[in-house]
Amino acid sequence: MIEAIPFPQFRNIGIRLGFPFKDDPPKPVSPDKSLVLCISLADMSTDYGYTWPRVGKVAEAPCWEPTLHFGGLRGWLYGHGDHALGGYIEHNAKWLVVEANTTEIVQFEGACKFPRGKVRFIGTSKGAADYLLKHEPRSHEFPVIGAxxxxxxxxxxxxxxxxxxxxxxxxxxxxxxxxxxxxxxxxxxxxxxxxxxxxxxxxxxxxxxxxxxxxxxxxxxxxxxxxxxxxxxxxxxxxxxxxxxxxxxxxxxxxxxxxxxxxxxxxxxxxxxxxxxx
Structure with a gap:
C-alpha cells in the first residue's frame, strides 16, 4: 500500500539557495567559459558513443560539425533545458559539469553541444546542480535540472x-x-x-x-x-x-x-x- 506523502515542518526555515548567496557567493568561471550540465550512464559512456573522462581531464568530441544536430558533446547550458533530450535517465546515471569555451557552444531547442571541455564535476544530479548554482551565476536565471x-x-x-x-x-x-x-x-x-x-x-x-x-x-x-x-x-x-x-x-x-x-x-x-x- 502506498502511503500519502509525509508533510515536512516549516517552523524555522532559514535556508535560501537563491542568488545571491549570503555567506558564500557564486564563484564565476572566466568570462570566456561557460558551465554545461551533462549526463552519462553509470560507466561514463553515452548513448551517442562517447565515454567521458574523469574530473580535471579535457573531453574531446570524436566528431564535430557545428551546423548539424549530430556530433559534439551534448548537455544543457547552465543546467537549463529539456531533460528529455538526455534520453532515458537511469537511477545510477552519472551527472557531470563541464567547462566549455563559450564561443564554441552551439545551442538548439532544449539543449546544446560543444566540441571540447574540461570536466569539473562528476556525481549525482543534486551534486551537479549544486556545483552549477555555486560556480555559474547564469544558472540562476532559469530552473536548473536536478536542483x-x-x-x-x-x-x-x-x-x-x-x-x-x-x-x-x-x-x-x-x-x-x-x-x-x-x-x-x-x-x-x-x-x-x-x-x-x-x-x-x-x-x-x-x-x-x-x-x-x-x-x-x-x-x-x-x-x-x-x-x-x-x-x-x-x-x-x-x-x-x-x-x-x-x-x-x-x-x-x-x-x-x-x-x-x-x-x-x-x-x-x-x-x-x-x-x-x-
Missing amino acids: YRTVGCGESVCVGAHGAACAGANGIAVAGYSGFATVGGRGTATSGFRGKSAAGQRGIAVAGANGVATAQAHGVAIAGPQGKASAGEKGLIAIWYWDFDVRRYRLKVGYIGEEGLDPHALYTLDEQRRFIPV
Missing part, C-alpha cells in the same frame, strides 16, 4: 526536472518532471509528470500524469491521468481522466468526508472512474 532549493514563507521557488522545491506557508513551489514540490499552509505546490506535490492546510497540491498530490485539512489535491490524490479533513481531491466517448479530458472530483472518502487516504480512479484507495 534542490528551499525558501521561506511567502516566497517562490522553481526547479527543473528531477529536482525538489520547498517553500513555507503562503509560498509557491514548482518542480519539473519527476520532481518534488512541497509548501506550507495556504501555499501552492506543482510538479510535472510522475512528480510529487504536498501542501499544508488550505494549500493546493498539483501533480502531473502518474503523479501524487497530497494536501492537508481544507486543502486541494489534484493529480493528472493515472495519478493519485489525498487530502485532509474537509479537503478536496481531483484526478484528471480521458473520456473516450467525447474525446476530451474530464476531472473527477471528490470531497473528503463524503461518499466514503477518508482523510489522508490515497486514492486513484478505477476503470469506472470511481475513487478507490491505493
Whole structure:
C-alpha cells in the first residue's frame, strides 16, 4: 500500500539557495567559459558513443560539425533545458559539469553541444546542480535540472526536472518532471509528470500524469491521468481522466468526508472512474 506523502515542518526555515548567496557567493568561471550540465550512464559512456573522462581531464568530441544536430558533446547550458533530450535517465546515471569555451557552444531547442571541455564535476544530479548554482551565476536565471532549493514563507521557488522545491506557508513551489514540490499552509505546490506535490492546510497540491498530490485539512489535491490524490479533513481531491466517448479530458472530483472518502487516504480512479484507495 502506498502511503500519502509525509508533510515536512516549516517552523524555522532559514535556508535560501537563491542568488545571491549570503555567506558564500557564486564563484564565476572566466568570462570566456561557460558551465554545461551533462549526463552519462553509470560507466561514463553515452548513448551517442562517447565515454567521458574523469574530473580535471579535457573531453574531446570524436566528431564535430557545428551546423548539424549530430556530433559534439551534448548537455544543457547552465543546467537549463529539456531533460528529455538526455534520453532515458537511469537511477545510477552519472551527472557531470563541464567547462566549455563559450564561443564554441552551439545551442538548439532544449539543449546544446560543444566540441571540447574540461570536466569539473562528476556525481549525482543534486551534486551537479549544486556545483552549477555555486560556480555559474547564469544558472540562476532559469530552473536548473536536478536542483534542490528551499525558501521561506511567502516566497517562490522553481526547479527543473528531477529536482525538489520547498517553500513555507503562503509560498509557491514548482518542480519539473519527476520532481518534488512541497509548501506550507495556504501555499501552492506543482510538479510535472510522475512528480510529487504536498501542501499544508488550505494549500493546493498539483501533480502531473502518474503523479501524487497530497494536501492537508481544507486543502486541494489534484493529480493528472493515472495519478493519485489525498487530502485532509474537509479537503478536496481531483484526478484528471480521458473520456473516450467525447474525446476530451474530464476531472473527477471528490470531497473528503463524503461518499466514503477518508482523510489522508490515497486514492486513484478505477476503470469506472470511481475513487478507490491505493
